[in-house]
Amino acid sequence: MTKVAVIGAGSWGTALAMVLADNELEVKIWARRKEQIEEINRHHTNSKYLPNVVLSDRIAGHEELRETLKDVTIVLLVVPTKAIRETITEMKKELKAPVTIIHASKGIEPGTHKRISEMIEEEFGDSELLKDVVVLSGPSHAEEVSQRQPTTVTVSSKSSEASELAQDLFINQHFRVYTNPDLVGVEIGGALKNTIALVCGLTNGLGMGDNTKAAIMTRGLAEIARVGVKLGASPLTFAGLSGLGDLIVTCTSVHSRNFRAGFMIGQGKTLDEVLSSMGMVVEGIRTTKAAYELSQKLQVEMPITSALYAVLFEGLKPEQATERLMGRVKKHEVEQLNIDL
Ligand SMILES: NC(=O)c1ccc[n+]([C@@H]2O[C@H](COP(=O)([O-])OP(=O)(O)OC[C@H]3O[C@@H](n4cnc5c(N)ncnc54)[C@H](O)[C@@H]3O)[C@@H](O)[C@H]2O)c1
Ligand SMILES: O=P(O)(O)OC[C@H](O)CO
Secondary structure: OOEEEEEOOOHHHHHHHHHHHHOOOEEEEEOOOHHHHHHHHHHOOOOOOOOOOOOOOOEEEEOOHHHHHOOOOEEEEOOOHHHHHHHHHHHHHHOOOOEEEEEOOOOEOOOOOOEHHHHHHHHHOOOOOEEEEEEEEOOOOHHHHOOOOOEEEEEEEOOHHHHHHHHHHHOOOOEEEEEOOOHHHHHHHHHHHHHHHHHHHHHHHOOOOHHHHHHHHHHHHHHHHHHHHHOOOOHHHHHOHHHHHHHHHHHHOOOOHHHHHHHHHHOOOOHHHHHHHHOOOOOHHHHHHHHHHHHHHHOOOOHHHHHHHHHHHOOOOHHHHHHHHHOOOOOOOOHHHOOOO
C-alpha cells in the first residue's frame, strides 16, 4: 500500500489526510503536540481543528519527523507559510531518499516575495532529496472536505508527471482534482485571495453589504491577475479554481478564517485581539505585507491590497481607506487589467 507522510495536522492537513485515507492510502501524519498525536491514535479525532469528525484508522499520528518520513516517497506539506522553511530544514535532516512534495499551503513570504514552491526548492538547494514540488490549491474549506462535500481543486507543478501523480492520489468521487501547468498562477491566486477576503470581511464588519463585497471581489481579482501576469502567470488561471473559485469561497464562506478576521477588524478589534482569538492561521495578514511590497517592487497598481496594508500596518482607519479607494482617479475597467488576451 502507498504510504504518504502528512506534515502539519491542522485543519487542512487533517482533512487532506482523510481524502488520502478514503483512497486507501496509508497515511502518517505529523504534529508537534504529543496530546494531539495521542488523540489521533487513540480516539481517531483531531477535535481542536476538526470537531465532530471521525478519522480513518488508516491515519496514524507521529510525533517524530524521522518516523513520519521513514519509507515514504510522497510528502504532503501543510504548515503555515511562515513555518515552511524551518519545517523543510528539519525534514532534510531525516530524509533518506528523494521525495515528491505536494504542498497545500497558501501564502507569499514577506521580504523575499517567494511563492511556497520557490521556498521549498530554495531550502533543498542542490540536494537530491527533492524530486518534484506540486501545489494543491482551490476552493476547499477543510470543514466541508472532511464531510465529503463535493469539492474541486487544481494541482500544478513544473513536472506534468508529478501533477498527474498528485491528481491520481487525491481524486475521488467527492474530491475532483484538475491539473494546470501554470504553477505561478495557481500559487499566486491561492495566496492573494486571502487579502481580498480580509477586505470583504472588514467591509461586512463595518456594516457594508453585497454591492461592496462584489466590488471588492471583482476589482480584487483584477489586481491579483495584474500582478500574477507580471510574474509570468497565464491570465486564464485567474478565472479558474485557484483564482476566481477560491476567491468566491474565501470571500463568502462562514468557514473562512481570513473573512472572519477581517470582520472582527471591521468591528473595531485590534489585529492582536483578532489573532489571539482565532486559534488558527490567518495567512492573509502576512501575505498582505508581501503583496504590498511586491506591488511596490514591480510597480503594479494594487489599490485594495495597499489600502488593507495601510489599515493593518500604518494605522489608517477603515473609513479613510474606503474614502481613499472610492476617491481614486477615473479609470477604464478593462484597460486596467493590462492583460493581453
Ligand atoms: N483550513 C483550510 O480549510 C485550508 C484550506 C486550504 C488551504 N489552507 C492552507 O493550509 C495551510 C495550513 O492551514 P490550516 O488551516 O491547516 O492551519 P491550522 O491553523 O488549522 O493548523 C496549522 C498547523 O500547523 C502547525 N504549525 C504552526 N506553526 C508551526 C511551525 N512553526 N512548525 C510546524 N508546524 C506548525 C500547527 O500546530 C497546526 O497543526 C495554510 O497555508 C492555509 O492557508 C487551509
Ligand atoms: O479559511 P481561510 O480563509 O484560511 O481559507 C481557506 C482556504 O484557502 C479556502 O479555499
